Amino acid sequence: MLQVQQINKTFGKLRVLNNINIGFERGQAVAIIGPNGSGKTTLIKSILGMVMPESGTIRFQGQPIQTDARYRRFIGYMPQIGRYPDNMQVGQLFDMMRDLRKGETAFDDELIQAYKLPAIYQKTMRTLSGGTRQKVSAALAFLFDAPVMILDEPTAGLDPLSAEILKEKIGREKQRNKLFLITSHIMSDLEELATDVLYLVEGQLIFFKSLDALKAETGEARLGKAIAQIMASDYGVRSVH
């Protein structure tokens, strides 16, 4: 349903995405893994149309995304650092999002309730802690019941209970044939959630395979160990240099 075709992106001299070719299907939960600065966020932002690749096409349901903004109706996005208008109250933020997306009928306020956000509706975004902001981001991402969910470091900054609530939510939504793209550095989280693993190094796609295949190949039972083994070997680096 989501195709990334020959995407290239450079920031100045730095090559952030190097000829990336991937196709994602519904029902997959893809863990996007790679060292810092490997292009994970740039890839996500390209899919969202926030970053404009120099060449290549991204297709959603067969249609190139460059021509139309409406495909974003079907994507829920939780940014790495959720940044919101400082003076806006939490409640106003949710009202605004609903107002700007009038005509949509499917709402999912499960996370709003689970995180007890109505209790802080009067607080302005400026006064929220980093973790609370993350909860707001998560609730916003799931609000419109989108079939594609893109989560950039979803559990970073969340307390254990809130992280657990989010992971349970992701698990339930996965059952509803949604596509999840998740970046994280917390391997245990990804192991619980992911069905597939995409590994990026310096803007290059090193591999994209199912979690089970990866474990079988490396002979490790745990994702963290498997990835560590790959990072330590020159497997990840050989194809770059």
Added chain:
Amino acid sequence: MKISTSIELPQSATLAAPTTRSPMQMLNIAKYVVYDILRNKFVLAYLLFLVAVSMSFFNLESDPTKGMMSLLNIILIVLPLVSIVFATIHLYNSYEFMELMLAQPLRRSDIFLGQYLGMAASLCIAFGVGVGVPVLLYDGSVRGLVLVVCGLLLTLAFVSMAFLATVLSRDKARGIGVALLLWFFCTILYDGIVLMSMFAFSDYPLEKAVIGLAFLNPVDLARIAMLLQLDAAALMGYTGALFQHFFGSTLGAGLSFLAMSLWIALPLWIAVRIFRKKDI
């Protein structure tokens, strides 16, 4: 209990249907920009300042024409400065808001033009009330109306330039620097250059060239339009007479309105084009 059903997606045909510009979305975004600006209180201070200045000039000068002249001079300096600097800073501070909007099914141009509309409306209302009401109360003539219309057009032009300055640079300090430079050039430097060139080429018939030069600066266009209303052009000798002749004519007035519209539309158009390709 949540029903665990797969959610359906529309056919690709619905996704491929051509998008039309949606003025409703633009207005909707503008609405939230206005809310945000109102919370800021700066625009309210600007409005009160304009009221205070207008009232005091009309009260101090016994002759409303003189009051209008002094008011004009203040407006031509302060209005461009406030419009361009406030709009630039606010747009940089709206980066979070734009980021949030960009993840939604909204067109980039709608988001950007919504920002413009909200900002322009807020500043225009402040000027319209702050200067318009006192001018109508104390003067109440056509020239008062011309002053208000010129001020509104000038506001639109400088907000336009502010939006261009903002998309040209990611760095806030540099963007504000560009905005200040534009203001300095239009309100102070440009007239100096024109005067110097008139002085240097005083042996040549320059009057037509000076008329041409006025079109290259929105502040001059507004100034000339106002001076003609105040009959002050008669004091400016031969050039003034020529100004009166040219800008006083229907053609001249039409051309200066057109030039002013270009000063509003052109920077904004370029800014939208850049914004549509910008990485966030």
